[in-house]
Amino acid sequence: METSVDFVIHPIGQLLTMDKPGPVKGREMQNLEVVENALVAVKDGKIVWAGPEKEAPEFEASQRINAGGKLVTPGLVEPHTHLVFGGSREHEMTLKQKGVPYLDILKQGGGILSTVKATRETSEEELLQKALFHLDRMAMHGITTVEAKSGYGMDRETELKQLQVVKKANESHPLDLVSTFLGAHAITREYQDNPDALLDEMADMFEEIKEKNLAEFVDIFCETGVFTLEQSRRYLSKAREKGFSVKIHADEIDPLGGTELAVELGAVSGDHLAVASEEGIRRLAESNTIGVLLPGTTFYLGKDDYAPARKMIEAGAAIALSTDFNPGSCVTENLQLIMSLAALKLKMTPEEIWHAVTINAAYAINRGNEAGVIAKGRKADIVIWDAPNYLYVPYHYGVNHVHTVFKDGQIIFE
Numbered sequence: 001m002e003t004s005v006d007f008v009i010h011p012i013g014q015l016l017t018m019d020k021p022g023p024v025k026g027r028e029m030q031n032l033e034v035v036e037n038a039l040v041a042v043k044d045g046k047i048v049w050a051g052p053e054k055e056a057p058e059f060e061a062s063q064r065i066n067a068g069g070k071l072v073t074p075g076l077v078e079p080h081t082h083l084v085f086g087g088s089r090e091h092e093m094t095l096k097q098k099g100v101p102y103l104d105i106l107k108q109g110g111g112i113l114s115t116v117k118a119t120r121e122t123s124e125e126e127l128l129q130k131a132l133f134h135l136d137r138m139a140m141h142g143i144t145t146v147e148a149k150s151g152y153g154m155d156r157e158t159e160l161k162q163l164q165v166v167k168k169a170n171e172s173h174p175l176d177l178v179s180t181f182l183g184a185h186a187i188t189r190e191y192q193d194n195p196d197a198l199l200d201e202m203a204d205m206f207e208e209i210k211e212k213n214l215a216e217f218v219d220i221f222c223e224t225g226v227f228t229l230e231q232s233r234r235y236l237s238k239a240r241e242k243g244f245s246v247k248i249h250a251d252e253i254d255p256l257g258g259t260e261l262a263v264e265l266g267a268v269s270g271d272h273l274a275v276a277s278e279e280g281i282r283r284l285a286e287s288n289t290i291g292v293l294l295p296g297t298t299f300y301l302g303k304d305d306y307a308p309a310r311k312m313i314e315a316g317a318a319i320a321l322s323t324d325f326n327p328g329s330c331v332t333e334n335l336q337l338i339m340s341l342a343a344l345k346l347k348m349t350p351e352e353i354w355h356a357v358t359i360n361a362a363y364a365i366n367r368g369n370e371a372g373v374i375a376k377g378r379k380a381d382i383v384i385w386d387a388p389n390y391l392y393v394p395y396h397y398g399v400n401h402v403h404t405v406f407k408d409g410q411i412i413f414e
């Protein structure tokens with residue numbers, strides 16, 4: 001008997017289903033199962049079958065999509081973005097060229113603080129239109145699920161405005177969004193002498209954010225000149241008590257022990273970790289916390305200390321990759337470019353990289369059961385790549401390899 005479906009995708013040269021128990025840790029990230037000559041069948045926005053074409057049941061399909069022997073993978077999962085912001089910071093490029101460090105620009109009221117000013121001055125509607133524009137760009141680069149942070153308000157009104165934008169974008173854009181409250185992103189002028197008061201003000205919002213279901217995660221920037229380890233511990237502990245999952249921007253520029261703190265707090269992810277200590281790496285490997293590495297940021301800030309991905313993987317940690325898309329430290333929506341940087345600068349293998357942008361990235365935003373995998377019953381979030389095999393995407397860098405993107409079984413880009 002023939003099974004009726006909406007469409008089948010075939011012939012697929014290489015199919016990566018990523019269908020295994022996750023998060024995928026350590027050397028297991030090198031074991032990539034590649035299904036050759038494959039077929040995927042979709043009905044009502046869900047995957048009904050995926051595997052070798054010769055084993056496929058007879059499908060009565062309303063549509064047959066010719067994959068032309070190309071590579072097919074799950075839609076990419078982007079686990080760390082600062083999606084919602086006003087203005088842009090192209091004028092900082094010359095400062096960077098002159099060698100002014102990122103944290104010095106911030107100290108002078110630029111950097112994150114200049115985006116805070118612009119975001120406070122931008123209406124919710126305009127922020128939404130801007131966010132939708134960037135989401136379209138992410139979609140065309142093969143991303144189907146995105147984490148989005150607030151953090152350019154750092155006052156109640158603007159932070160809520162940003163979180164509302166994430167909510168509305170999730171409702172109106174085909175991509176799935178996961179919202180993070182990053183009220184503790186920098187110290188604004190008003191609080192220069194009393195950062196604890198800023199943290200208290202942000203923590204006072206936890207209840208309201210929870211009630212209105214405006215964020216699932218709470219995040220903080222733990223860094224020299226921003227929030228200390230102790231402040232981060234207190235703030236994130238409060239967030240956990242209020243029922244939030246937590247994330248942390250940790251060990252990005254100075255090694256403050258943020259990687260260890262991420263593990264101590266049971267954070268779902270520790271992000272950046274560029275200068276994580278040996279002890280931090282060891283603890284990360286023993287934990288359930290995912291290391292979200294952002295080599296595009298190291299590259300864009302003109303730094304050399306790329307995250308010790310090899311050490312982390314050899315130690316047994318689960319690693320995900322992200323753009324860190326934001327207006328200052330990494331201005332790109334192209335996760336494929338990050339895949340190339342991960343290969344060239346983090347020395348990650350292509351097999352590890354594909355785990356890091358699909359299944360592990362999904363676990364890094366508590367979507368392990370939903371996104372990043374092609375398997376029966378999952379959402380049909382699928383990318384057909386203009387690439388003959390999975391090695392090709394990180395290899396041929398700086399361009400968009402996407403042929404077709406399906407979100408919930410609908411073509412959203414081709």
Ligand code: NIG
Pocket residue numbers: 082111112115221249252297324326327328329330
């Ligand atoms: O993850 N490190 C802190 N926050 C962002 C940068 C935000 C900005 O510069 O606007 C990051 O790199």
Ligand code: FE
Pocket residue numbers: 080082249324326
């Ligand atoms: Fe970030």
